[in-house]
Amino acid sequence: MAFEPVLLRNVGKPGVRQVAGYREAGGYKGLEKALGMEPDAVIEEVKASGLRGRGGAGFPAGLKWSFIPKGNDKPKYLVCNADESEPGTFKDRILMEQDPQQLIEGCAICCWAVSANTCYIYIRGEYVEQAEILEEAIRDAYANGILGDDVMGSGFKLDMYVHRGAGAYICGEETGMLESLEGRRGQPRIKPPFPAVVGAFGCPTVINNVETLCNVPHILERGADWYKSIGTDERNTGPKLYCVSGHVEKPGTYEFPIGVTMNQLIDTCGGMWRGAKLKAFIPGGASAAILPAKHADLPLDFDQLAKAGSMLGSAAVIVMDENTDIVRAVHRLAKFFNHESCGQCTPCREGTNWSELVLKKILAGKGNPGDAELILRICRNMGGTTLCALADAAVGPLRSLVQNFPEEIAAWIDNGGAGAEPRRYFAEEVLV
């Protein structure tokens, strides 16, 4: 049976940004159903679905919700992570642009389940248009009794606000985001305490990615069993958005049951750009290890990618053809992590800087035979030694350069890049 899109089913449908149009397309049945259930039963349903976080770490969503303490001594919050700054990722933008009510519905169900009366959607500052679309959709939801003092006539009170960031990758890290929301530099916090206990404004807080929350209405409406029937196995369930970029003919956001392969994605994207051959791909955004083409038939799910030494991450699939210089590609990513390190932790601040410098030196034709080992040493010093996972993210592509593409780095070190054309960056003929 052909797979019917779930998360993207409303793309291109006129009027769905408003409550009326969204309802006509079948929306708000999940929230209606949830409001008729006990909050704990909603959490159980989401747990049973196997839904894992789509923001990067793949943490089970229902389990996260169950960590929120019961009782009313403190307000509780949901902060929706719409920071979407992992290079290669653009699925949350599509979800917010095309179907903002779906996100509002998912947020509302989560709030009901954990008894939160306030939800902030923290959206990256560059998404100006998307923030306006969300504001407009939220206004319409208030006007139609979906938000406000009496959510769908249930007596449940829920306020929802859009909060714009101001340009910083680290604010996608959940505690960096909380600091930013509270009006500070986005420097991650020490954990524990975890946000479920001490989160936004010192109160219990759920943080979930946009795509994670967009799955929730469908789980409630159609049931955990239906949801679980999609995907590779019981640890990798549900539909998944893959953002394909780089050297394919038609880059874009594509929805598949979790566990599609690189080769299937390339086919869906109209093949490789100008018919070139696949050399390598990054399956899960800039933080994921780069895999060589031989993994193109691997199901892209949480566990199979972890086994292959990479990760599903944000499912940002960056495709690189045979003309790509992997050392240059990793240097660009190292530059990104250096720029985005918040500077709190020494291993990250220094490690991201040194890794960029070493790669720059290699690309200047001044590499030494020990540089591959030097890169691995920098990785060892950065990995697992910091407050947040940005340093581990920086290690992903770095280590994979040495481990999966030793010949590329050796070519630069042995002959100083002789033969590599210095300015033409990645593709033989870059533009038409």
Added chain:
Amino acid sequence: MSEASEPRLPEEIREAIDALRPRYPTEEALLLPALHMAQRHWDGWLPDEAIAAVAHELNLTPAKVYGVVTFYDLYHQNPVGRHRLRVCTNLPCALRGAEEVLDSLRSHLQVDEDEVTADGKCSFVHFECLGACEQAPMMMVDDDYHAHLTPESVRRIVEELD
């Protein structure tokens, strides 16, 4: 300095900030929204007087506000052009020729990154992934995204700005 000459936010921004107050349990949380508004008012950047005005409005020290301003890429501490161009050069865009687009823009504008053209019209920077890699190579002009750039089209887009 006397009380009266100290920088203050214009009335309409103070009202807009007041309208947001019920959304947050703390005053400090209004800082990012307030800085966005102030930057719009001060022609796209945040001079010392803007920082002082925001600090006063939210009962924060200027040092604290300054610390936040320096953390985020979208806040500027130096004058910018009437139009701000942010060219994405992260990997997915680079794979489709972003460096060549940036070179073309630089030689066309005859200024370097973060400098303002003599007529005050433009300033540009390279930028990290803007979340639109399917449109690569792409850039942001003020608040708008421009897709599928070429070294030629980027010059044309600049020419068409007022």
